[in-house]
Amino acid sequence: MNIPTLIGTHAHRWLIDEPHGPTSSGACRICGAHREFRNWLWETDFTTMTERELVA
Numbered sequence: 001m002n003i004p005t006l007i008g009t010h011a012h013r014w015l016i017d018e019p020h021g022p023t024s025s026g027a028c029r030i031c032g033a034h035r036e037f038r039n040w041l042w043e044t045d046f047t048t049m050t051e052r053e054l055v056a
């Protein structure tokens with residue numbers, strides 16, 4: 001379906017890449033807008049973060 005008038009007023013359909021670190025980059029399938037998404041799994045997993053610091 002081609003719905004060009006949707007651009008600007010649509011709900012973005014984010015295609016999110018695989019996570020690279022704490023953030024993931026996504027692009028809207030409709031308008032091509034780019035956005036950075038925070039990987040909440042990393043933010044909330046405090047134990048993992050602490051362990052990583054200890055290893056490093």
Ligand SMILES: [Zn+2]
Nearest residue numbers: 012028030031
């Ligand atoms: Zn969009």
